[in-house]
Amino acid sequence: MGFRLYKEPRLDNPVLIACWPGIGNIGIIAVDILRRMVGAEDLGEIESWDFFYPRRVLIRDGELKDLEFPSNKFYFKRTEKMDLLLFIGEEQPTDGTKAYAEGTKAYRMANLVLDVALKFGCRKVYTSGAAVAPIHHTARSRVWVVPNREDLIDEVKSYENTVLMSDIEGRDGQGNITGLNGLLLGVAKKRGLEAICVMGEIPIYIHGFPIPYPKGSKAVLEVLSTVLGIEVQMDEINALVQQSDREIESVYERLPSEIREQLDKLKYVAYARPNEPGPITEEDKKRILQEIDRLFKKEPGRD
Amino acid sequence: MIAWNQDAGRVGPKVADYLNKELASRELAEIDPEGFFSLSGVSVEDDIAQFPESKFYWCRGKSLVIFKSDIPRYEWYEFLSLVLDIAEKYCKVKEIYTVGGMVSPGAHTTPRLLLSVANSTEMKRMLRKYDLISDMDYETQDGQRPTFSSFLLWAAKRRNIAGASLWVPVPFYLLAVEDPGACKKVTEFFDRRFELNINFADMHDEITRQDRKIAQIRSQLPELDGYINKLENDLGLTVDESEKLVKEMEEWLRGGY
Numbered sequence: 001m002g003f004r005l006y007k008e009p010r011l012d013n014p015v016l017i018a019c020w021p022g023i024g025n026i027g028i029i030a031v032d033i034l035r036r037m038v039g040a041e042d043l044g045e046i047e048s049w050d051f052f053y054p055r056r057v058l059i060r061d062g063e064l065k066d067l068e069f070p071s072n073k074f075y076f077k078r079t080e081k082m083d084l085l086l087f088i089g090e091e092q093p094t095d096g097t098k099a100y101a102e103g104t105k106a107y108r109m110a111n112l113v114l115d116v117a118l119k120f121g122c123r124k125v126y127t128s129g130a131a132v133a134p135i136h137h138t139a140r141s142r143v144w145v146v147p148n149r150e151d152l153i154d155e156v157k158s159y160e161n162t163v164l165m166s167d168i169e170g171r172d173g174q175g176n177i178t179g180l181n182g183l184l185l186g187v188a189k190k191r192g193l194e195a196i197c198v199m200g201e202i203p204i205y206i207h208g209f210p211i212p213y214p215k216g217s218k219a220v221l222e223v224l225s226t227v228l229g230i231e232v233q234m235d236e237i238n239a240l241v242q243q244s245d246r247e248i249e250s251v252y253e254r255l256p257s258e259i260r261e262q263l264d265k266l267k268y269v270a271y272a273r274p275n276e277p278g279p280i281t282e283e284d285k286k287r288i289l290q291e292i293d294r295l296f297k298k299e300p301g302r303d
Numbered sequence: 304m305i306a307w308n309q310d311a312g313r314v315g316p317k318v319a320d321y322l323n324k325e326l327a328s329r330e331l332a333e334i335d336p337e338g339f340f341s342l343s344g345v346s347v348e349d350d351i352a353q354f355p356e357s358k359f360y361w362c363r364g365k366s367l368v369i370f371k372s373d374i375p376r377y378e379w380y381e382f383l384s385l386v387l388d389i390a391e392k393y394c395k396v397k398e399i400y401t402v403g404g405m406v407s408p409g410a411h412t413t414p415r416l417l418l419s420v421a422n423s424t425e426m427k428r429m430l431r432k433y434d435l436i437s438d439m440d441y442e443t444q445d446g447q448r449p450t451f452s453s454f455l456l457w458a459a460k461r462r463n464i465a466g467a468s469l470w471v472p473v474p475f476y477l478l479a480v481e482d483p484g485a486c487k488k489v490t491e492f493f494d495r496r497f498e499l500n501i502n503f504a505d506m507h508d509e510i511t512r513q514d515r516k517i518a519q520i521r522s523q524l525p526e527l528d529g530y531i532n533k534l535e536n537d538l539g540l541t542v543d544e545s546e547k548l549v550k551e552m553e554e555w556l557r558g559g560y
Binding site: 049050053054055056057058059060061062063064067 | 379380381418419420421422423424427436437438439440441442443448449450453454456457458460468
């Protein structure tokens, strides 16, 4: 069990940006666009067969030619400001019953990613994911930031359009980051590495559906671009945001007017106060989610 | 030879049992289920409590080791590595064959074919002298995943162990019962490949019994006869017709009407 490196470039204290799929694929879309924009080169991979069941077999003329597993690849790029290591996992290793990794396999994978990072002298890690928030889909997503050390608080506060857990009413600085995008922060802490998770917001009424939310990805990309001192062309992500906006809007328009009116309240209130009656009650929320679920299921051609 | 208990028409385990009986095989080793299977209780099948089993059998005087196992639920690659470790280090295995049934839309009166997928060109070449269909093209479709046998074949290839998956089509209406004709086809291959001198008498008896029973069903139930006639003439059945054929055939063959 381990990793395989295709090459061993000399890197100067690279920063690692690691990501696995999650809600709205917010992190993975952002990191993949970043990878392509900076022109990162292939560096290596984690041997996926230890973690995953194969997803595709190719048999040609009676001979097994290939067995394909979800990929877990490393990339690297030397930039003027800093050297970058990127890791993109196509799937989170699970026991088949949960959507997000946990337990031994997740811990093993997190350690393998950090083994490679440390091998190249990395001291700082960024992961990315989604923050489910009571926002409207027309609003600009903010980015929730969670560092793994107290002395990183000032740094993360300086990023534009970000919030700490303690900035969010009712949270009191508490929360969870599910799966490997969160676990890596903990394992990094254990191994003495600084780590920060940046999570783009996704509206609460959209997060349960298997659709990407590029608006959240764009917010993450903007933060990463600033942090890394890299200018990233936003054309591609802007096009994705526009397309996604159109799709969400077409579903939204077909919602019963009473549901839409409830959701429209989110345009004006950033976060509901849990100790007071919010703009949307729990009962409203349940009804809204059921209604949207019904609409998505009716949508032709949607998985 | 490797057989998985979770197999279409139970071809693999039936062939393993038959070879074990005919060759008076003895248990050689087993893989402990811990870590590979859900041990949260037991399943019950045909009134009997089941428990995952992964056993190697050794056939005295023959160049054959049989591994019969349930397909693990966790740690697939680790499980396959263990299988290959035992096969390689303790049994000095040179070739690995997996056996499995595949669903066929054809009739039971159609002669059984044996399809092979090799994990190397050399293995494919070696298998040419046997009566196998060895030109299959296949790619996993959306919503499906590769068989565990393919995973094993790939893992064997990584160790430079020659391997092949043998697949025998089983008529869809015999999947829930058994298809001795399919089992015989596979057993014949092993008999020839490893000069086992298998006595096929019991298998012939079983085929004759099943053929007679199906003939009886056809004479008593003209509707089912019509369905099988259609299949024999390469005509498809509707979903309702297929379901009825499966249900009735299972009831009659299991119930022994």
